[in-house]
Amino acid sequence: MTTAPTAHGPLDDTPAPLSLTAEQRRSFDEDGFFLLEDALSPTEVAELLHIVDERYAGYRSARDLGDQAFQMRNIVALDPLFLRLVDHPRILPLIVDLMGFNVQLRTSHADVRPPQPPADAAAELGAPGSFFPWHSDAPQWGWPRVAGLIPFMEMKVGYYLTDLSTPNSGEICVVRGSHLSTQPTDAEGQRPIDAADIVSVNVRPGTALIWRTQLLHALRPNLSTQARRCLYYGYHPRWIRPSDFHQQRPDVLARCSPVQRQLLGELGTGQSNYDGDDPDVQPVSRYWRPQDDDIPLKAWAQDLRQSQQQLQEQTPPSTS
Ligand SMILES: O=C(O)CCC(=O)C(=O)O
Known part of the structure; x- marks a missing residue:
């Protein structure tokens, strides 16, 4: 069986997961x-829906x-509530388990899809020329490929509101x-997709989809009576450039915690020492070679792991 490259970090030294279960690992x-x-x-x-609607x-x-369907990009800069999701306590441990701590945000977007005409259901799901053709997320001209496959370059978290x-009802479908x-x-530009591999994400509000954006995905039409609203947060290693921003606005950064600043692409002392101590002869980007204060997520993950271990040690063994 082909296996998927998973983490961006030392493969031989992978620490115990912070939150990811064995089944989540297998599925991912x-x-x-x-x-x-x-x-x-x-x-x-409810709070997020209010902001999206407003x-x-x-x-x-x-x-x-x-x-028409509408997308708002770089929503972390639109409202503190959107910013809060960038390091949501239920999700951040999973991101670190899946991608490591040397990560940042690539994109954050809100998608509003009002009810569509029934005619939009006539075309085959994801067909070329339909309202939402099958695709995987990629920069212009695509990702580099390894033996024909797209390596693990980024992941997204979809939040369905x-x-x-x-x-x-406008649900996303992914090809397993x-x-x-x-x-x-x-x-003809058609993709030979086995219908048995298509998974329709029919979920309740509050559900998150944690996914590799290399997955082929498309949308079913929204034939319901309400606009479908959802949010996506994409994460990738810090040595790739984000798609929604070069640098966030100072007022956005001012309300960030250190971990949020990292996730919004900022540096710690690397801000004033970007090229290192010998910039004329041996410049070295702090995105390429971060120091610990550039990536507070590293210490955050270590602290969380430590407190989880302490809790485990203090918990008396079950007698049953
Ligand atoms: O669910 C949606 O509305 C679009 C999802 C999508 O294509 C994406 O996030 O890349």
């Missing part, structure tokens, strides 16, 4: 995704959007295991 490696129900509480969902209403009237439990395929297309 073999299927390319897993679901986490109740990742967000009903209160969080922002969307503003853009809808200012830009005369009508009922509206009820998607009914088919054709497609990160382990060369993803060929035929002369």
Whole structure:
């Protein structure tokens, strides 16, 4: 069986996971995704929906959007509530387990998909020319490939804020295991996809999808009566450049914790010592060679692991 490269870090020295279960590990490696129900509480969902709706209403009237689907990018800079999700306590340990601590945000977006006309259901799911064709996320001209496959370059967390439990409510569909395929297309641009591998993410509000963005994905039309609203946060290693921003605004950074600043692409002392101590002769980027204060997520993960170990040591063994 083909196996998927998983972590960005020393492979022979992988520490115990902070939160990832063996089944989540298996799913992420073999299927390319897993679901986490109740990742967000009903209160969080309600608060986030409020912000999405407020922002969307503003853009809808200012830009005369009508009922077309709309995406807001770099939402971490739009509202402190969106920023808070970048290091959500239920999700951050999973990100560190899956990608390591040398990571940052690549993108954050909110997607609003109002109800669509029934005609949008006529085309085959993800067909070329349909409203949302099959694709995997990639920069212009694609990722470099290794033996035809896309290496593990980034992951996304999708947060679903509206009820998607009914088919054709605008749910995302992923092709299970497609990160382990060369993803060929035929002369018409069709992708030979086995219907048995298509997983429709029909979930309740508050569910998170944790997935490799190499996975082929498409959307089913939203034939429900309410707009589908969801959020996506993409993470990648710090030595790649983000897609939504060069640098976040000072007022956004001012409200960040050190870990959030790392995730928004900032450096610690590397800010004033970006090229190292010998910049004329041996410049070295602190993104390429971070020091610990550039990546507070490293200490955060160590502290969490330590407190988990202490708790385990203090817990009396079960007598049953
Ligand atoms: O779920 C959606 O609306 C779009 C998801 C998507 O294509 C992406 O995040 O790359």
